[in-house]
Amino acid sequence: MTAAQTEALTGMLTVLGILVLLVLPSVVGIVRDRRIDRRIREAQARHERSDQKSSSRSTAPSTATWYADGRRSKKLVSS
Incomplete structure (x- = not known):
C-alpha cells in the first residue's frame, strides 16, 4: 500500500x-421509542x-367509592 492509499x-x-457517532x-x-410504544400497546x-x-359486574359504585368521591369534592371546594 502506498502512502496515498493509507x-x-x-x-x-x-x-x-x-458518521457513526452522529x-x-x-x-x-x-x-427506545419503539420499545415504549410496544409497552403502551400491551398495556392498552x-x-x-x-x-x-x-363488564359483567354491576356498574353501581360501592359505598367506599361514593364516600371517597364525596370527600374529594369537599376538598376541592374548600381550597
Missing part, C-alpha cells in the same frame, strides 16, 4: 467513525381485556 483509508475510516444517538432513540390491550371482563 491516507485515503485513514480518512475514510475517520469519516465513517464520525447517527448512533438517533438509532438509540428510535429503538391488557386494559381492554380487563374492561371486557368487568
